Amino acid sequence: MAIHELFPYLRVHDAAAAIAFYCALFGVKEKFRLTEPSGRIGHAEIDFGHGATLMLSDAYPEYGMDSAQAIGASPVAMHLHVDNADALIDRAIAAGATLVMAPQDHFYGERSGSFDDPFGHRWSIGHNIEDVTPEEMQRRYTAMMAT
Template sequence: MPTYKPAGHHAVSPYLLVADASLMLAFLQATFGARELYRKARGDGSIMHAEVRIDDSVVMLGERPDGRDPVRCSTHVYVPDVDACHAAGLAAGASSLSPPTDQPYGDRTAGLRDPQGHVWWIGTRTAD
């Protein structure tokens, strides 16, 4: 029986409107170990729509067809090892907004700005 959302998708998924979808896909794979699920290209080769899985969540993205500026966003991702993820993001071309730091609310967190200007807050739960 059909459901109201695709199998494997949560009710809410980030949708990134980016300048270069191939670059973003490479960044997500290198930083978060994202696995590409789907890609639909336009006739000119630009990416109309793509989906990747990061852990248990789907992130969707696409390039704006009209040449307008991309929509920059801020996204939070829980990861198994914030220090390793932060280092992977830096190696993939991101800049650090905040180094991995233990927080009083029980998370170890860090911040990255990817090569296209999107902000990624990453965290690992360290205490209840």
């Protein structure tokens, strides 16, 4: 059996607003959506380019599929590599996201920070600042944990 793709799938409160937020913030395009007569979005896909697709829908609590807002948090974070993490995080905050961690340089060779979007999902945004081998990362991580 071959694996061809992995799609993150978010359940959100107000999928239409989430689609608009993500498309505007990340400069990505909606591929399509399936909408019930009531207006609830059963499935939508957003094209992030380079073969990356984010799937999302409104929550379906009657089937045990709640949104992050409904349960108060999400144990999952999305990590997105961009050209300039600082600029995108600034845009996210201006668009209504909540800053979790300001961008900073990290031992693993990335500058990154994070925010929670208005729909309860955490996004880590980073860009590469240094190529670091796994061995060097482990050495730096061990040294950091020792302090």
